[in-house]
Amino acid sequence: MQITGKFTTAVHILTCIEMFSSEMRVTSEFLSGSTGVNPVIVRNVLSQLKSAGIVSTRRGSGGAHLARSLSEITLYDVYKAVDCVDSEEGLFHFHENPNADCPVGRNIHRVMDGRLSGAQAALENELKKTALSEIVEDTKRIISEE
Amino acid sequence: MQITGKFTTAVHILTCIEMFSSEMRVTSEFLSGSTGVNPVIVRNVLSQLKSAGIVSTRRGSGGAHLARSLSEITLYDVYKAVDCVDSEEGLFHFHENPNADCPVGRNIHRVMDGRLSGAQAALENELKKTALSEIVEDTKRIISEE
DNA sequence: TAAAGTTGTAACCACTCAGCTTACAACTTA
DNA sequence: TAAGTTGTAAGCTGAGTGGTTACAACTTTA
Numbered sequence: 001m002q003i004t005g006k007f008t009t010a011v012h013i014l015t016c017i018e019m020f021s022s023e024m025r026v027t028s029e030f031l032s033g034s035t036g037v038n039p040v041i042v043r044n045v046l047s048q049l050k051s052a053g054i055v056s057t058r059r060g061s062g063g064a065h066l067a068r069s070l071s072e073i074t075l076y077d078v079y080k081a082v083d084c085v086d087s088e089e090g091l092f093h094f095h096e097n098p099n100a101d102c103p104v105g106r107n108i109h110r111v112m113d114g115r116l117s118g119a120q121a122a123l124e125n126e127l128k129k130t131a132l133s134e135i136v137e138d139t140k141r142i143i144s145e146e
Numbered sequence: 147m148q149i150t151g152k153f154t155t156a157v158h159i160l161t162c163i164e165m166f167s168s169e170m171r172v173t174s175e176f177l178s179g180s181t182g183v184n185p186v187i188v189r190n191v192l193s194q195l196k197s198a199g200i201v202s203t204r205r206g207s208g209g210a211h212l213a214r215s216l217s218e219i220t221l222y223d224v225y226k227a228v229d230c231v232d233s234e235e236g237l238f239h240f241h242e243n244p245n246a247d248c249p250v251g252r253n254i255h256r257v258m259d260g261r262l263s264g265a266q267a268a269l270e271n272e273l274k275k276t277a278l279s280e281i282v283e284d285t286k287r288i289i290s291e292e
Numbered sequence: 293t294a295a296a297g298t299t300g301t302a303a304c305c306a307c308t309c310a311g312c313t314t315a316c317a318a319c320t321t322a
Numbered sequence: 323t324a325a326g327t328t329g330t331a332a333g334c335t336g337a338g339t340g341g342t343t344a345c346a347a348c349t350t351t352a
Contacts, residue, residue, distance in 0.1 A: 060349025206320025
């Protein structure tokens with residue numbers, strides 16, 4: 001089980017937009033080249049980021065731009081934007097047919113629920129701690145040291 | 147994306163073993179009845195729990211028993227036992243072909259890695275906080291209040 | 293106005309994985 | 323020996339992920 005690659009791809013894309021969009025047109029084709037991901041997938045990710053108000057894109061003219069500063073975008077915002085985890089279902093899967101005639105079967109779901117939601121929240125809170133501006137800074141530092 | 151139902155099923159199973167194994171033989175057939183999960187799946191889960199030293203089972207005689215006290219088993223132990231997340235790969239999927247000719251492409255993986263591992267660790271640490279004995283206590287309390 | 297380049301999106305395909313099911317050997321107990 | 327149980331292999335189905343082709347909608351430039 002893994003969280004969809006669209007998430008790390010989205011972070012990669014946003015980093016590229018920040019680094020390159022002032023100098024050149026950052027198209028889905030260009031982003032495909034950097035990420036190694038199919039351009040249609042890139043466009044789908046961009047579309048989700050656009051719906052979340054993170055980037056802006058335009059038909060025809062092309063080139064993605066940030067809709068707000070990377071310091072105002074956290075890893076969690078990206079995680080939510082690309083729908084890593086279904087909000088209805090949650091991170092942990094419960095089997096749907098426990099036996100209501102069994103005292104354990106009809107109650108265990110409820111007992112586990114709070115704790116598993118807490119674990120999911122711990123994951124998500126950790127993602128909230130990192131702004132994408134930090135990712136870009138780290139990336140720039142590593143590049144300058146190469 | 148969801149963490150496999152085998153995890154919540156395993157917790158369900160262990161709760162049943164604790165509650166019923168003193169009075170009756172808790173077979174895969176019985177556990178299938180309570181969880182609603184196919185008996186072969188139950189046996190597979192039991193087999194993984196056995197490998198992790200959490201339960202003991204025997205051919206022929208049948209009936210699963212706890213190999214150690216539930217107060218010594220956390221949700222994390224179960225999560226590891228049923229292999230929810232591949233230890234090699236980690237929780238977050240990275241696309242495998244970033245472009246090494248792009249300064250972002252060849253470094254972004256490394257930049258994200260520490261933070262994403264941290265988020266995964268936050269999830270897992272939260273699971274370590276709950277012993278299965280607490281799950282059983284809560285379940286018993288709810289049953290007594292029904 | 294026409295041509296070229298780009299995004300948005302639908303449709304289909306391939307691959308993987310989870311869970312279900314059947315089947316049967318190995319084992320224990322009565 | 324017979325009945326019941328676990329361990330496990332093999333094959334199936336359905337869902338989900340990502341890749342690909344295709345094309346309409348749109349913008350810009352010649």
